Amino acid sequence: MKGIRKSFGGLEVVSGVDLHIKDQEFVVLVGPSGCGKTTLLRMIAGLESISGGELLIDGQVMNRVRPDERGLAMVFQSYALYPHMTVADNMSFALRLAKVSKAERDRKVNDAAKILQLDHLLQRRPAQLSGGQRQRVAIGRAIVRDPKVFLFDEPLSNLDAALRIQMRIELARLHKQLSATMIYVTHDQVEAMTMADRIVVVNKGVIEQLGTPMEIYQNPSTVFVAGFIGSPKMNLFEADTALENGQAVAILDNRGQRIPLPVDPPRGARVTLGIRPEALNVDSQGPLGGEITVIEHLGGETLTYIDIGNGKLATVKTGEASLGQVGDTVRVSFPPDRLHVFGPDGRALLNHRNH
Numbered sequence: 001m002k003g004i005r006k007s008f009g010g011l012e013v014v015s016g017v018d019l020h021i022k023d024q025e026f027v028v029l030v031g032p033s034g035c036g037k038t039t040l041l042r043m044i045a046g047l048e049s050i051s052g053g054e055l056l057i058d059g060q061v062m063n064r065v066r067p068d069e070r071g072l073a074m075v076f077q078s079y080a081l082y083p084h085m086t087v088a089d090n091m092s093f094a095l096r097l098a099k100v101s102k103a104e105r106d107r108k109v110n111d112a113a114k115i116l117q118l119d120h121l122l123q124r125r126p127a128q129l130s131g132g133q134r135q136r137v138a139i140g141r142a143i144v145r146d147p148k149v150f151l152f153d154e155p156l157s158n159l160d161a162a163l164r165i166q167m168r169i170e171l172a173r174l175h176k177q178l179s180a181t182m183i184y185v186t187h188d189q190v191e192a193m194t195m196a197d198r199i200v201v202v203n204k205g206v207i208e209q210l211g212t213p214m215e216i217y218q219n220p221s222t223v224f225v226a227g228f229i230g231s232p233k234m235n236l237f238e239a240d241t242a243l244e245n246g247q248a249v250a251i252l253d254n255r256g257q258r259i260p261l262p263v264d265p266p267r268g269a270r271v272t273l274g275i276r277p278e279a280l281n282v283d284s285q286g287p288l289g290g291e292i293t294v295i296e297h298l299g300g301e302t303l304t305y306i307d308i309g310n311g312k313l314a315t316v317k318t319g320e321a322s323l324g325q326v327g328d329t330v331r332v333s334f335p336p337d338r339l340h341v342f343g344p345d346g347r348a349l350l351n352h353r354n355h
């Protein structure tokens with residue numbers, strides 16, 4: 001995609017997207033509702049016209065090529081299966097339209113059914129299938145067409161939590177097995193983290209950050225990405241800054257606690273500090289402290305919420321054991337390299353001392 005834009009009437013919803021997706025890559029477009037990710041996918045598919053810029057597949061400009069001539073297959077959130085047809089007929093329908101011989105159709109449907117473990121369901125109709133099985137039929141319909149690229153539009157959002165996890169694993173396995181290029185749209189950052197080779201974080205019609213899941217998790221380039229990727233959410237605290245004895249410090253709003261900064265922000269700048277919940281540890285000398293207000297036991301992990309002043313909560317994530325009891329006062333600290341500092345424009349400030 002080169003400078004891809006999309007306007008509906010006077011409203012621009014995609015504002016200049018540059019993105020190179022490699023052959024056999026699994027790329028996940030993730031972002032909040034209304035950010036433009038579905039519109040981007042639909043422009044790739046040819047279901048939506050492109051207002052500006054160029055879309056190329058294998059070096060060929062595709063802007064005006066018909067959807068069925070782009071060599072893509074799309075799997076929708078709604079599955080879009082034909083209710084009156086059997087699973088086998090649903091899967092072979094596009095091949096029949098393309099005048100593929102019956103023998104070839106049967107071979108492709110059987111191969112796909114084997115991969116998706118649908119062999120024993122080929123004669124059923126969609127109404128006789130579970131949600132997960134229907135989703136697998138929708139994927140099977142894409143597989144039989146041997147597309148250059150698979151496009152997925154929130155394919156798991158109608159499934160219950162357990163089935164979503166199972167399908168996530170199956171899709172990752174399918175990606176390896178088919179060595180296919182896949183572009184996957186979701187608002188669920190866990191799906192993005194677990195399945196993607198690279199994540200594209202979209203916000204307000206532009207790419208906010210692009211990288212491997214761990215790159216994005218460890219080095220979010222903006223406050224938006226920091227808050228969006230990661231569960232539980234990264235702790236974000238606004239603070240004033242000052243120079244004290246030659247050391248830049250952040251002064252938290254609530255109790256004037258001081259936190260030494262690894263970067264020198266512009267003089268007098270207000271910054272946002274970011275610390276992941278798992279980076280906080282109990283430390284009687286720690287810079288953050290207050291009363292424990294809520295403890296959530298999730299089994300293997302525990303979330304402790306500490307009121308650090310003015311009702312601002314710090315979330316701490318630990319293993320099975322909690323930090324204390326509700327009502328206890330605790331202090332916490334964090335390794336200096338786990339502190340993220342974002343400037344007034346929301347962009348990460350670089351660590352000048354290390355560069």
Ligand SMILES: Nc1ncnc2c1ncn2[C@@H]1O[C@H](COP(=O)(O)OP(=O)(O)OP(=O)(O)O)[C@@H](O)[C@H]1O
Pocket residue numbers: 008013031032033034035036037038039040187
């Ligand atoms: N046909 C249309 N006409 C006018 N505006 C549209 C149209 N389709 C989408 N939009 C607007 O474009 C913006 C982006 O929509 P899009 O569906 O791409 O968002 P999204 O990130 O996929 O959100 P969601 O996760 O809710 O589907 C939204 O503000 C939406 O209201």
